Amino acid sequence: MMHTLAKVGYHQSYTYFAWRHSPEELREYMEELKAAAHYMRPSFWPTTHDILTPFMSDGGWNAFRLRAILAATLSPIWGIYSGFELVEHQPRPGAQENIDNEKYEYKPRDYEGALRSGRxxxxxxxxxxxxxxxxxxxxxxxxxxxxxxxxxxxxxxxxxxxxxxxxxxxxxxxxxxxxxxxxxxxxxxxxxxxxxxxxxxxxxxxxxxxxxxxxxxxxxxxxxxxxxxxxxxxxxxxxxxxxxxxxxxxxxxxxxxxxxxxxxxxxxxxxxxxxxxxxxxxxxxxxxxxxxxxxxxxxxxxxxEGMPQTEKSxxxxxxxxxxxxxxxxxxxxxxxxxxxxxxxxxxxxxxxxxxxxxxxxxxxxxxxxxxxxxxxxxxxxxxxxxxxxxxxxxxxxxxxxxxxxxxxxxxxxxxxxxxxxxxxxxxxxxxxxxxxxxxxxxxxxxxxxxxxxxxxxxxxxxxxxxxxxxxxxxx
The missing domain is CATH 2.160.20 (Pectate Lyase C-like)
Structure with missing residues (x-):
């Protein structure tokens, strides 16, 4: 669908970057987008208000840093959704999206307080x-x-x-x-x-x-x-x-x-x-x-941190x-x-x-x-x-x-x-x-x-x- 929309004129397209995590998945997806570069301008978003993959909810601070770097270096167009810089990563039970996200409510954020605490x-x-x-x-x-x-x-x-x-x-x-x-x-x-x-x-x-x-x-x-x-x-x-x-x-x-x-x-x-x-x-x-x-x-x-996995007991x-x-x-x-x-x-x-x-x-x-x-x-x-x-x-x-x-x-x-x-x-x-x-x-x-x-x-x-x-x- 993304390729079809891009071909009929919607050139700046949303992508599946958020769900591509392993090196193999990323390489394969970048080859796919490279082949469509003459008609499609992909946009990479690590998260949105209604997309929070398990990689992000489990990985927290380091995952947010990593995905922002990947998005900024792999695509000429990338962005972050409000709250990304505060590492908002608490999922709604049973769904891959943020709990209490802005589909459902207005959400004020304390950016100054987050800066002071390292968040x-x-x-x-x-x-x-x-x-x-x-x-x-x-x-x-x-x-x-x-x-x-x-x-x-x-x-x-x-x-x-x-x-x-x-x-x-x-x-x-x-x-x-x-x-x-x-x-x-x-x-x-x-x-x-x-x-x-x-x-x-x-x-x-x-x-x-x-x-x-x-x-x-x-x-x-x-x-x-x-x-x-x-x-x-x-x-x-x-x-x-x-x-x-x-x-x-x-x-x-x-x-x-x-x-x-x-x-x-x-x-x-x-x-x-x-x-x-x-x-x-x-x-x-x-x-x-x-x-x-x-x-x-x-x-x-x-x-x-390089540690072997815990053994079963x-x-x-x-x-x-x-x-x-x-x-x-x-x-x-x-x-x-x-x-x-x-x-x-x-x-x-x-x-x-x-x-x-x-x-x-x-x-x-x-x-x-x-x-x-x-x-x-x-x-x-x-x-x-x-x-x-x-x-x-x-x-x-x-x-x-x-x-x-x-x-x-x-x-x-x-x-x-x-x-x-x-x-x-x-x-x-x-x-x-x-x-x-x-x-x-x-x-x-x-x-x-x-x-x-x-x-x-x-x-x-x-x-x-x-x-x-x-x-x-x-x-």
Missing amino acids: SLEQMDSGIFVEQSAHDTLIEHNRLEDNLFGVYLHGAANAMVRHNSIIGRRGTQPGGVGNGVSVWNAPGAQVVDNDIRYGRDGVFVITSRNNLFSRNRFSDLRFAVHDMYANDSEISDNISTRNIIGYAMMFSKNLVVKGNVSDHDRDRGLLFNATNGSQISGNSVIGGLQPAERWATAENRGSD AVGAGSGVRPGPEKCVFIYNTNNNRIFDNWLEGCEIGVHFTAGSEGNDIRGNAFVGNASQIKYVGSRHLDWSKNGRGNYWSDNPGFDLNGDGVADAAYRPNDLIDRVLWTAPAAKVLINSPAVQVIRWAQAQFPAILPGGVVDSHPLMAPPARRTAPESQAR
């Missing part, structure tokens, strides 16, 4: 915005509520954000929320003793160095602390509760991550992706049974609960770190260790009551002990006959059956079968047939001290 695409702003020239700025004793972005340190070196209460937007989709404190290229900046709740990430830092994030309290967020391309920094003594992921360190080096608590976060307590040459010590990840509705009603917000015995975090610690492509004196308890997996992580010194940690203490998918043999000191394993039945605090026999957290279950989870129905028990008995009698994996040659008989959230708050 507008028109310019970069936040509740408190600190520009690059404002180095050594002190931001303290403020209460910020319902801003898209709370505090933004945009290149402000040596700024200090302390003793603030930052409460993000509630009752909106994740795409419509921002970070409590954002730090970009602000060497020496510090974020200390703040309460941050609701929103995307509590502290998001990118392309910075020599920062300190300490003694903050985070809850009801995606990530408590999200560190990317930020080197030589310290993340210490923070408390993360009820978040999707506690502390995510990515593409950074020479970090000190110590004394932090992750208390019943959902997917992961600590996550390291391409984090190298760092000290990770004295942290506590505490898990346990959590309401299954946390997974049913909240989408997997930890799956973007069996519901707990109470049918309304399941263990979480799914992984106390996730280590991916992370090398030459010292990981010691951490307490990892009550997770589905204590440590998931994968993807070429090498040269890590892992000892003195406590693995307590995790459904599976270790998941290591490689074939190499890794000894998680050094200088006669390994880790504490709550399920280790070993003895210490000479009383030196170290078990008399090595501990292996996994065997051949575990590897089978990782690749074929449905095999769990056979876990108590006589055949499986015979295989495990044979492995115990003939260790040479054990597959590659983690071994602790000097397992500890007693764990290190555990830090808890109340203890951290009292410090």
Whole structure:
């Protein structure tokens, strides 16, 4: 119909751009419009009052930016509908259009208020915005509520954000929320003793160095602390509760991550992706049974930013609960770190260790009551002990006959059956079968047939001290 109308004189035509999302769809559609360029002038609109695709309603802030850029570069004629610059992305139930849109009512908008809170695409702003020239700025004793972005340190070196209460937007989709404190290229900046709740990430830092994030309290967020391309920094003594992921360190080096608590976060307590040459010590990840509705009603917000998708898990015995975090610690492509004196308890997996992580010194940690203490998918043999000191394993039945605090026999957290279950989870129905028990008995009698994996040659008989959230708050 669009082509027919254009041929009879309606040259400036509405298009199907709003529904073309994948690279393949966009390429195919642009070839179609290119062939009609001699009679049709296409107009690209990311949204209108009665068009709001799932890509836009789910993607929020980033989706609006992306589609505006695509529309402006792919077509000589493009436009946005009123409210686009405010990222209005709440759909009407059962329809791909904005709720309470202007087909049904007059809709005044607070553009100035949106600019001040960072909710507008028109310019970069936040509740408190600190520009690059404002180095050594002190931001303290403020209460910020319902801003898209709370505090933004945009290149402000040596700024200090302390003793603030930052409460993000509630009752909106994740795409419509921002970070409590954002730090970009602000060497020496510090974020200390703040309460941050609701929103995307509590502290998001990118392309910075020599920062300190300490003694903050985070809850009801995606990530408590999200560190990317930020080197030589310290993340210490923070408390993360009820978040999707506690502390995510990515593409950074020479970090000190110590004394932090992750208390019943959902997917992961600590996550390291391409984090190298760092000290990770004295942290506590505490898990346990959590309401299954946390997974049913909240989408997997930890799956973007290069993160693997959340894995499916069996519901707990109470049918309304399941263990979480799914992984106390996730280590991916992370090398030459010292990981010691951490307490990892009550997770589905204590440590998931994968993807070429090498040269890590892992000892003195406590693995307590995790459904599976270790998941290591490689074939190499890794000894998680050094200088006669390994880790504490709550399920280790070993003895210490000479009383030196170290078990008399090595501990292996996994065997051949575990590897089978990782690749074929449905095999769990056979876990108590006589055949499986015979295989495990044979492995115990003939260790040479054990597959590659983690071994602790000097397992500890007693764990290190555990830090808890109340203890951290009292410090």
